[in-house]
Amino acid sequence: MATPPPPQQGAGPYPNPYAVPPVPPVPQQGAYGTHPQPGPPGCRLCGAWPAAPATVRGHQGMIVLMRFLSLRGPFCRDCGLSTYRRMSSDTLWQGWWGPLSLFITPVTLLVNLGPRAAFRRLAPPVGGFRPPLDPGKPLWRRTPALLALVPALLVLLALPALLVIGLVAGDDEPTTLTVGQCVRNVGDWSDQQLVVAPCGSADAEYRVTRLLQPGTTCADGEYYADLKYGPNGTATNCLAPLH
Structure with missing residues (x-):
């Protein structure tokens, strides 16, 4: 007795219950499964680009x-x-x-x-x-x-x-006295402040009588001016009271 041939897929009014449905194609990855690289980081406060690492x-x-x-x-x-x-x-x-x-x-x-x-x-x-x-x-x-x-x-x-201010209002250089000038002392004798005054005025207190030489002294009743009032600050003048 002859064996009937197997039913053909898609033939006749009924589908084949054993037919395997087609498998959808699988997308192919790269050769080594690579993934897209992330971009540079954005701003830490707002996420914007470009951003500087500082x-x-x-x-x-x-x-x-x-x-x-x-x-x-x-x-x-x-x-x-x-x-x-x-x-x-x-x-x-x-x-x-x-x-x-x-x-x-x-x-x-x-x-x-x-x-x-x-x-x-x-x-x-x-x-x-x-x-x-x-x-x-x-x-x-x-x-x-x-x-x-x-x-x-x-x-x-x-x-x-x-x-x-220091240049304009600095300490004035002491005046070098000459014989015959009249002065007044606005300080004390330990810290003399001699100011030249007209000899005929009421402000004049002393007259410069002479410039002392080495080994000489002033006459009795005369005063010694500070060295700063002598030439180059190295000599002393004698001062005679006018009153």
Whole structure:
């Protein structure tokens, strides 16, 4: 008896219950299963690009103690400038209150100029998950900066002012007396202040009688003028009372 042939797939009115459905194609990976590489990190505060990896620092002096502050990036241009200006402004009025802080504060402010330059070189931020920070006013236009600059400017202006005052209103050189002049003493004899006066005036008290030579002395009743009133400060004049 002959064996009937097996039913053909798709033949007849009924589908074949043993037919295996086709397997969908599997997407092929790269040769080594590579994955896309992440891009450079965005700003830590707003997520925008481009961002610079920098650290902004601050300092607080507390008489005996002190605090060193820092905030590490990356920062976009606006968030970086805002952080730099805020921390530097706080340092200008919080950083001087201690013996060592007087030296640490200027160094901190100078170190922050490096991150500031890096932020200013960046393009405007884009693509963040939130708006970037407002940079605000420049540092030199903020109140703490102005308060810190006023004493510094006063010191800088005081030095040349004191020099000019010293040159203009310095101690006058003592007048070199000559024989025949009349003087009055506005000090005492231990600290003579001889001022030349007209011999006929009521202010004249003494007359210069002679310039002493080595080995000589003034006459009885005469006074000795200080050496500073002699030629080159090396000789003494004799002063005779007029009254």
